[in-house]
Amino acid sequence: MSDEYAVRTRDLWKIYPQEPRPVEAVRGVDLMVAMGEFVAMAGPSGSGKTTVLNLLGGLTRPTRGEVWIEGLEISSLTDRALAEVRMNRIGFVFQSYNLLPVLTAMENAEFTLLLQGVPAPERRRRVRELFSEIGLEGMEDRLPPKLSGGQQQRVAVARAVLGEPALVLADEPTANLDSATAEALLDVMEKLNRDKGTTFVFSTHDPRVMERAGRLIRLVDGRIENSAVGTG
């Protein structure tokens, strides 16, 4: 089933069974993100931002409710099918330690393409092209420890978008970066959103991200408090 939304949820709940009381990390979230949106989810610590991202990305299964990625309901898929969805339709950027330390920048960036079965020359061409667009030219053969924090995050962003996913989920991608590096990373993501139409959903505390977001969703205690058009 095709869908005009990159991601859509209905009455999404995540409850962790815990003593003495179960923890309701996400409570009835209804969310719709259109293709090509640049959305930020903000909220205090413990508001459920990361859990929502994990639910959207199929990294964790909802206690109840549904998640559609490009119209495909993913919460009832098998582990293998879910892995296929993550590989083909979702890109991830985490806060830190995003790269596989045994692979070079080029190998990290092309990893999703490799899993998708894209031939090596095509993979290399696409990585080189994107690296030159986002200022990573010449870094192809470096292992992650030889890259700065900002460079590592840009490689992670490259990996996330190269597989041409329906959406990229970024969990506080600027949290460990200094201002200039964070701005540069946001520039890259904004450019990819604008030029390639890649959908981004962030969880963030960072006002710079919120400022650039096309839409800002505020989460409090696992619920969406409000969703407003951003200033970005």
Added chain:
Amino acid sequence: MKTRYPTLVRLALRNLGRELRRSALTAAAMALGLALLIVSRTLSDGAHEDWIEAGVRLGEGHLVFNAAGYRDSESLEDHLSPDQVAASVAAAGLSELPGGEVNSVRIAARGLASSADGAMPAWILGVDPDVELIFSELGADVLEGRYLQQGDRLHAFIGQGMATRLGLRIGSRMVLTAQVAEGGIEGQLVRVVGLFRTGADELDDALVHIPLATAQSWLGVDGATSVATLLPHSAFTRQVVEQATAALARAGVDVTGWEESTPDLYSAVKMDDAGDWVFHFILFAIVALAILNAVFMSVLHRKREFGLLRALGLSARDTGLIVFIEGVLLTAASGVIGVSLGFALVWVFFRNGLDLSEMMPPDLTFGGIVFDPVLYPVIEVKHLTQSLFFTAVIGLSASVYPAWQAAALDPAESVKVE
């Protein structure tokens, strides 16, 4: 989906390379374990083959042909006719083994050896001297005088113990007394031509070799009581016994392998074998724990990476497979190193043997067998294959649990680990 396997192998290889010291130590533990297993197994097989060889040479061979009923009665009445002897010799050769077999046609009788100084029980064996020189190698243990030879008639080759007790020397005369085939008791005067000393009292005090023709005419046996067959290796025994038994099904001849004819020896080999397996099991349990620990620690240290891989599109099975491939590669590398090291050590022992004489009392015997204190390895393909299989199973088994752990990680939790 198949395109993933090279990627998983590449990741596994890089991970092993990243933790080079840990990988090398783990591989070294496995390789050393396998090398020790090969050395210990081949030396053990060598020792067992030595015991069997010594036992069958001084006993009844790897297999023995007797007239039906002889093994129960031990009566000369139940002897092999000349035709049965010929059929037995032919049956022993059916397998056409490389190196061939040696057949010793014998007449055995329990009796009494006496001299002017006294009398004692004797185990009298009528033999063909030329064949027996090759078969029992008693000729190599000559202490004084010589072994029997063609043309000897009323001559005897006896043990040092008997000679001492009966006050016999080279040239002395003695009387052998035994029940003959017809049932009566008859004596035979013989002259001592040589003394032997094996170190086993059971033989040195009782065994007497006399020419086969002398035994035949004295004891009234036209054929023989047994045909003892020596094979190039004990491993051929079952095959030859089965073929000979089938060939002699209607000939009134029983064929018995050494395991049955020398049960004490067989038990000793089996007991020692069981002890070896216990030792090997303990050795490999330790090695397995070392591997398990190394691989498991490596999984725990890489929780976040596994979470990341799951986020990038690998399934739980794929991430588990990476860890399992690491175990396979480690096992394969350890196997190659272990086999090379093991064979290098075996080669050293092939040349020089492993001398345990400092740790063993001289003339250590068991059931009439004198143990050689110098061990030489023997490579038995079956046991070597078992050792390799054992190592592979241990190596791979020790990878299964960490692989399962990696597969069972919750990706959402794993990506949080710092």
